[in-house]
Amino acid sequence: MALGALIIKERLGTSDKETLEQIRENPYLQYFIGMTTYSDAAPFDSSMFVHFRERIGVNLVNKKSSDISEPKNQGKLILDATCAPADLKYPTDLGLLNQAREHTEKIIDALHNQIQSPVKKKPRTYRNRARKEYLTLAKNRKPRRKERTKAIKKQLQYIHRNLANIERMGQLQLLTKSHYKMLLVVAEVYRQQLSMYEKKEHSIPDRIVSLKQPHIRPNVARKSREIR
Secondary structure (H helix, E strand, O other), X not given: OHHHHXXXXXXXXXXXXXXXXXXXXXXXXXXXXXXXOOOOOOOOOOOHHHHHXXXXXXXXXOOOHHHOOOXXXXXXXXXXXXXXXXXXXXXXXXHHHHHHHHHHHHHHHHHHXXXXXXXXXXXXXXXXXXXXXXHHHHOOOOOOHHHHHHHHHHHHHHHHHHHHHHXXXXXXXXXXXXXXXXXXHHXXXXXXXXXXXXXXXXXXXXXXXXXXXXXXXXXXXXXXOOOO
């Protein structure tokens, strides 16, 4: 990383801070210095260039490429940014609802701890019963359609109850940023799943498939028709 950063600085002829900014904004430069994934955050502080120059001489930075053995190609470089693979498991509707329900329970716990009022009791979430009902169907490799639909309905009811309790508790400003963001995501997942359940459909526009990465959308492959 140190050697790559110094090479970039010498080739671009930029200052330490500007070089670091170039690396932060450019995924190709990040790949060049050895980073495996793109990050919007700076990989190090600009003051580190001083230590890099002390440990790595100018001769090594300006060394000709013919003197350095070519590394072997590794991995894939995707140039089309409109479609990129995401390392996540495509969830079932029931699995996604189970995750959403668990997050509402965590939010209720967090709100109750922040309010710290002896008068107000923590709303009941029935989490043990809900978890048991989910696992009963999840462990069944080939559940019937009626059983799956019934399980989805129950999870929707648990989430609806929890969201209503969160609204009644109020004081959402006490939530952390991550909890508040997750609450918005869960509310949208509930809306989408409820709509599909009531309409007996299996798809919906802008469907959320990951609570932690709600911006990701599934790319469903479709068979192309032969044109004659």
